[in-house]
Each structure stands twice: as C-alpha cells, then as structure tokens.
Amino acid sequence: xxxxxxxxxxxxxxxxxxxxxxxxxxxxxxxxxxxxxxxxxxxxxxxxxxxxxxxxxxxxxxxxxxxxxxxxxxxxxxxxxxxxxxxxxxxxxxxxxxxxxxxxxxxxxxxxx
Amino acid sequence: xxxxxxxxxxxxxxxxxxxxxxxxxxxxxxxxxxxxxxxxxxxxxxxxxxxxxxxxxxxxxxxxxxxxxxxxxxxxxxxxxxxxxxxxxxxxxxxxxxxxxxxxxxxxxxxxxxxxxxxxxxxxxxxxxxxxxxxxxxxxxxxxxxxxxxxxxxxxxxxxxxxxxxxxxxxxxxxxxxxxxxxxxxxxxxxxxxxxxxxxxxxxxxxxxxxxxxxxxxxxxxxxxxxxxxxxxxxxxxxxxxxxxxxxxxxxxxxxxxxxxxxxxxxxxxxxxxxxxxxxxxxxxxxxxxxxxxxxxxxxxxxxxxxxxxxxxxxxxxxxxxxxxxxxxxxxxxxxxxxxxxxxxxxxxxxxxxxxxxxxxxxxxxxx
Numbered sequence: 001x002x003x004x005x006x007x008x009x010x011x012x013x014x015x016x017x018x019x020x021x022x023x024x025x026x027x028x029x030x031x032x033x034x035x036x037x038x039x040x041x042x043x044x045x046x047x048x049x050x051x052x053x054x055x056x057x058x059x060x061x062x063x064x065x066x067x068x069x070x071x072x073x074x075x076x077x078x079x080x081x082x083x084x085x086x087x088x089x090x091x092x093x094x095x096x097x098x099x100x101x102x103x104x105x106x107x108x109x110x111x112x113x
Numbered sequence: 114x115x116x117x118x119x120x121x122x123x124x125x126x127x128x129x130x131x132x133x134x135x136x137x138x139x140x141x142x143x144x145x146x147x148x149x150x151x152x153x154x155x156x157x158x159x160x161x162x163x164x165x166x167x168x169x170x171x172x173x174x175x176x177x178x179x180x181x182x183x184x185x186x187x188x189x190x191x192x193x194x195x196x197x198x199x200x201x202x203x204x205x206x207x208x209x210x211x212x213x214x215x216x217x218x219x220x221x222x223x224x225x226x227x228x229x230x231x232x233x234x235x236x237x238x239x240x241x242x243x244x245x246x247x248x249x250x251x252x253x254x255x256x257x258x259x260x261x262x263x264x265x266x267x268x269x270x271x272x273x274x275x276x277x278x279x280x281x282x283x284x285x286x287x288x289x290x291x292x293x294x295x296x297x298x299x300x301x302x303x304x305x306x307x308x309x310x311x312x313x314x315x316x317x318x319x320x321x322x323x324x325x326x327x328x329x330x331x332x333x334x335x336x337x338x339x340x341x342x343x344x345x346x347x348x349x350x351x352x353x354x355x356x357x358x359x360x361x362x363x364x365x366x367x368x369x370x371x372x373x374x375x376x377x378x379x380x381x382x383x384x385x386x387x388x389x390x391x392x393x394x395x396x397x398x399x400x401x402x403x404x405x406x407x408x409x410x411x412x413x414x415x416x417x418x419x420x421x422x423x424x425x426x427x428x429x430x431x432x433x434x435x436x437x438x439x440x441x442x443x444x445x446x447x448x449x450x451x452x453x454x455x456x457x458x459x460x461x462x463x464x465x466x467x468x469x470x471x472x473x474x475x476x477x478x479x480x481x
Binding site: 025026051052054055056057059061062063064065066067068069072073085087111112113 | 139140141142143144145146147193348349350351352353354430447448464467468469470
C-alpha cells in the first residue's frame with residue numbers, strides 16, 4: 001500500500017506499473033494507481049496542487065518550486081520505496097468500475113525532497 | 114494484469130546511483146507557496162514596478178472579471194513566504210482583454226501626483242511667469258531667499274500633498290538661489306515633476322523616487338556604491354538563467370565640463386574642463402550659479418562618466434523587499450563576469466499567471 005499525506009489528510013492507494021520516472025531538474029514520478037473507494041479518491045483529489053513551476057538556478061543545485069494553488073507539498077510513500085516529500089501535480093482518473101467502488105487513475109508527483 | 118510497483122523490494126528506485134537511500138536527483142528543491150492579495154478579489158497575476166527612472170511606482174493587477182473602479186485605492190501584497198505589502202496607490206487605468214477575458218487594473222503610487230500637479234501661480238515679478246522658488250519678501254515656494262535641495266523638494270512635496278519622512282531625504286549642503294534666484298522660478302503650467310527634474314539636473318546625482326516600502330527617497334547615486342550591500346545575489350544560488358550583464362564603454366568620457374548661470378551674456382559660471390581627453394561630457398544648467406558649484410558637480414560627474422558602465426539585469430526568485438537606491442552585490446564572476454556592488458536602479462516584482470514569484474532587477478554602476 002502507498003500513501004500521500006498533507007497535514008491531517010492521508011490518501012491510501014495501490015501503486016501499479018507502468019511507473020515513469022522523469023528526470024528534469026527534479027524527479028517527476030508518474031504512476032498508475034488504484035484507489036479503493038470514493039472517499040479515498042476524494043481525499044487524494046483534495047491533495048492536488050496546481051500552478052506548480054520548477055525553475056533551476058544555473059550553476060548550482062537549487063531548484064525553486066513555486067506552488068500557486070492547491071494543497072502544497074506532502075509526504076509520499078510508495079510501497080517499500082524510500083519516502084519523499086512530493087507535490088501531487090496531476091491526477092487523471094482512467095476508469096471507474098461499474099457498480100464497484102474502485103478507481104484506476106494516473107498520478108504525477110513532483111519529488112521535492 | 115497490472116503489477117504492483119516494487120512490492121517486495123526495499124530502497125530507492127535507482128539503487129545504482131550513488132547513495133541508494135538518497136533521492137536520485139542531486140537538485141535541492143526549495144518549495145514555496147506563493148501569495149497574491151490585492152483587495153480586488155481574485156487576481157490572476159500582478160506586477161509592481163519601482164525605479165528612479167520613473168516618476169512613481171506602478172502596479173498592474175490582472176483580474177478575471179471587472180472589480181472596483183478607477184480612483185479606488187489599490188494595494189498589492191505578494192510573496193513566496195515573505196508575503197508583504199509591495200504597493201499602495203490609486204487605480205488609474207483599466208486595460209480589458211476580450212478573450213480569455215481579463216481586466217488589468219493599473220495603479221500609480223503617491224509620487225505620481227508630481228506628474229499631475231501643474232503650477233497655476235504667477236506671482237513672479239522678475240519677468241518670468243510663474244511661482245518664485247525663492248524670495249526675500251512675498252510669496253515663494255521655499256519661503257526664503259535661498260535654500261537647499263532638500264528644502265526645495267520638501268516644499269514641492271508639501272505643496273502637492275505627498276507624504277514623506279524627512280529622514281529619507283538627503284540634505285546636500287549646497288544652497289541654491291544666492292546668485293540667480295530668478296532662474297528657479299517655477300513656470301506657470303509646468304508640472305511639479307518637470308520642475309523638480311530641472312532642479313535635480315543641477316545636483317550631484319540626486320534622485321527622487323518612491324519605493325516598495327511605501328516611502329519617498331531623495332538619494333545620491335554615485336559612480337559605485339560604497340555602503341555595505343543591502344543584498345547579495347550569487348551565481349548558482351539565487352540568479353535565474355535569463356539574467357545578463359552589459360559592460361559598455363559607449364558614452365564613456367574622460368573629461369567633464371559644467372556650464373551654469375550666465376545672467377548677462379558675459380559668460381557662464383564654469384568648472385572648466387575637468388579631466389583629459391577630446392571627448393567631453395557636458396552639463397549645462399542655469400541653476401548652477403557659481404564656478405565653485407560647477408566644479409563640485411564636475412567632481413561628481415567625472416568618476417561617473419570616465420568608467421565603463423556596468424549594467425546587470427538580474428532575475429531572482431528571492432522575495433526580499435527590494436527598492437531603488439539599494440546597494441546590491443552581484444557575485445557572478447564565472448557566468449556574468451561581474452563581482453561588484455551596484456545600485457539597484459529599478460525592480461519589477463511579479464507573480465505570473467503560472468503562479469511563479471520573480472523579481473527582475475536592473476542594477477547599474479561604473480565598472481571596476
């Protein structure tokens with residue numbers, strides 16, 4: 001099981017393959033996920049951020065990540081991988097199973113620490 | 114059937130990278146939540162601008178729909194953690210775009226009153242239509258037969274109704290009006306900004322401007338600032354890639370000639386040519402009343418004009434409260450070939466439509 005937490009809100013999900021690890025200045029993880037029920041989906045949806053920019057400083061390591069709206073930075077644990085600070089920048093629900101509670105979706109996290 | 118990611122393996126996704134338990138990227142993320150509050154409801158973006166090359170500070174706030182009206186107070190607070198007020202003025206323009214629909218509210222700072230105030234007084238008895246700046250008897254701007262630059266500026270600000278703190282206005286000792294007071298008459302129909310501009314031209318590089326802290330300043334801009342730096346910007350830490358540095362010898366002069374008051378055509382007060390070289394920078398103002406003051410101004414201008422001009426246009430994510438006249442140290446030897454103190458000439462502070470906070474500085478000084 002995987003979780004993403006900001007403050008008192010934690011959304012649990014199952015991380016699936018494919019798993020994309022895109023390396024710009026910062027890593028950006030895009031992964032398919034399964035969410036068990038609408039309440040959890042709602043919790044995860046509430047943890048999105050938007051107007052997120054990452055701007056690297058030439059000649060150094062600093063990357064300024066400005067968040068213009070949404071929930072902000074959280075704590076991401078994907079199964080047994082090392083946990084990271086992250087910003088949930090995109091969430092696309094691909095499938096809602098008819099008559100079922102489960103959702104399949106694609107989530108994108110900007111890894112910030 | 115989809116497989117669960119790395120379900121049974123502990124560690125980072127990239128164990129081959131040095132330090133398996135560390136984040137893969139060596140970049141250091143500095144995460145900030147930006148804030149924009151304008152008092153006009155939701156705003157899509159905003160930009161605040163100050164500089165000694167403009168009469169007054171200004172602000173542009175992009176709104177998704179009309180809100181408020183011209184003439185309303187316009188206050189802009191923004192930052193990326195240091196969320197402070199950066200502009201206070203009056204809304205003077207609305208700039209509307211059809212689609213996607215937006216209304217840009219344009220505000221001007223209090224010093225803009227100098228641009229709008231025109232002298233309507235014509236009490237001069239010296240043959241020049243206007244309001245005497247100095248007079249031993251009768252009405253005058255300063256209320257005395259002579260006065261310093263600070264006294265002139267204070268009199269104008271009071272007359273126009275601009276608030277200021279006297280401590281922020283430099284007070285150079287030179288006394289104007291002792292020889293040719295009639296030259297200082299404020300012409301009828303001339304704006305306060307134009308009148309003060311004329312006086313400041315006859316000063317040793319003093320500039321009148323407002324700043325993001327809401328204050329009005331009168332400061333001298335020398336060739337190179339000597340005070341401790343208010344802020345230091347360092348390559349690799351807080352300077353964005355679109356920054357640039359211009360080191361120019363265009364306009365560089367090795368000699369200065371200041372010419373002044375010439376009441377009877379017998380020849381102006383003059384500094385004589387100071388410095389050497391065939392190309393001379395000339396200053397000419399009837400408000401420079403004596404040879405001694407002309408020489409003083411020449412001594413100011415020579416180190417300004419004899420150096421190459423270093424201009425640094427710098428973009429930074431930092432959200433310090435920046436304003437004109439501050440001393441900025443730019444440490445960017447490898448990238449911009451600059452490592453020196455400069456004057457902050459102007460600064461634009463913005464939160465863009467993509468939510469990013471940036472400040473754009475223009476810094477100038479004589480090159481080292």
